[in-house]
Amino acid sequence: MQQSKASVTVIGLGPMGQAMAGAFLDAGHAVTVWNRTAARADELVARGAELAADAEAAVAANELVVLSLTDYDAVFAVLESVEAAVAGRVFANLSSDTPERARRAARWLAERGAAQLTGGVQVPPSGIGSPESSTFYSGPVEAFQRHRAALEVLTGADYRGDDPGLAQLYYQIQMDLFWSSMSGYLHATAVAEANGISAEQFRPYAVSTASLVPGMIEFYAPRIAAGNHAGDVDRMAMVLASIDHVRHTAEASGVDGAIPAVLAETVRRAVEAGDGASSLTSLVGRFRKA
Incomplete structure (x- = not known):
């Protein structure tokens, strides 16, 4: 395709x-690229990218600089x-780290x-x-609007506000949910395989x-927002018993x-503190206090 759009650095x-x-x-x-190991650019250069000397x-080379580190x-x-x-550049920083480090980098650049x-790529x-696909963005809205068309070449753009830490915050809470869920799946699979399944x-x-999880999130999110942790659907004491059964099954199967x-100990502390009749969702408050 003939290069006729705004140039960008990656x-x-x-x-x-x-x-x-x-x-x-x-x-x-038009794309300018740079990497510490220059050979990684070979295929891109063959496709028309310009490899910068440093x-x-x-x-x-360009106003828009995408950082993928x-x-x-x-x-x-x-x-x-x-x-x-x-000076004068807009850095679309699509690297992963904490919200506070994103804010620190934004301050350094603004000075x-x-x-x-700041970007949090969700794919x-x-x-x-x-x-x-989608990427969270946050930072100066004028810079976002000016470069939105280019950024949307990569994925859809979900702008979260001018605080440069917000995109990383949204990204990290997504990763919190994702890695916890995947760890649970892999642990369950290990128990299954240990028993011949x-x-x-x-x-x-x-x-x-x-597939039950989306519906549970839809049900519980408004209750959490309202501070409603009534044990009318689930009770912490029963959750603790269930998690203990899972742990005993795993250990009896020779699985870590x-x-x-860890889950059982977290719930056990809540039960011992008097939340045994409350919903598991009351852990949100205990996590915040911790």
């Missing part, structure tokens, strides 16, 4: 960065090495005449380039149980019982 060419640079090329953008040249240690290492070139749009590299045999039952043991 720094960081792991699988995600390569997918992003490729999506920009496919959409007709990180400073990559930043200087492992964490903010890597982000700060790059930013500090290109300090002289950041030097640049802007940061793996295979989802880049799909409008059905294959992952394939377990699959339809795992899917069936997982650490995950259900």
Whole structure:
């Protein structure tokens, strides 16, 4: 496709960065790339990308600079090495870390005449380039609006507000739910396999149980928001008994019982504090206090 759209720089060419640079090329953008290991750019260069001589040249090449790095240690290492070139640039920082580190990077850039749009990408590299995919963004709204069309080449854009930490906060709470859920699935699969039930045999039952979760979230979220933790649907004492049964089953199967043991201990403390007749949702308040 003839390159006729706004040019963009992509720094960081792991699988995600390569997918992003490729999506920009496919959409007709002129793309400058840079990575510490230059060979990672070979395929992109063959497709028409420009490989910058160094990180400073990559930043200087375009107003919009997309950062796709492992964490903010890597982000700060790059930013500090290109300090002289950041003024006037907009950094779409799509690297993962904590909300506070996102705010720190945004302050650092603002003090030097640049802007940061924090991003939290909600899909793996295979989802880049799909409008059905989504990325959380936060930061200066003017910068977001100016570069929205380019950013939407990568995924749909869900703007969360001007606080640069908000996109990372939304991303991390999604990851909190995701990794906890996946760990539970993998633990259950280990117990199944320890008892001669294959992952394939377990699959339809795992899917069936997982499919209950959206409805439970829809039911419980308004109650949590209202501070309603009545034990009319579930009771903490019964939850504790159930989790203990899971832990005992796992350990009797020769499977590490650490995950259900942590859950049981958390619920046990709540029961001992007097919440045995309340819903499991009352843990939200206890987590906040902790």
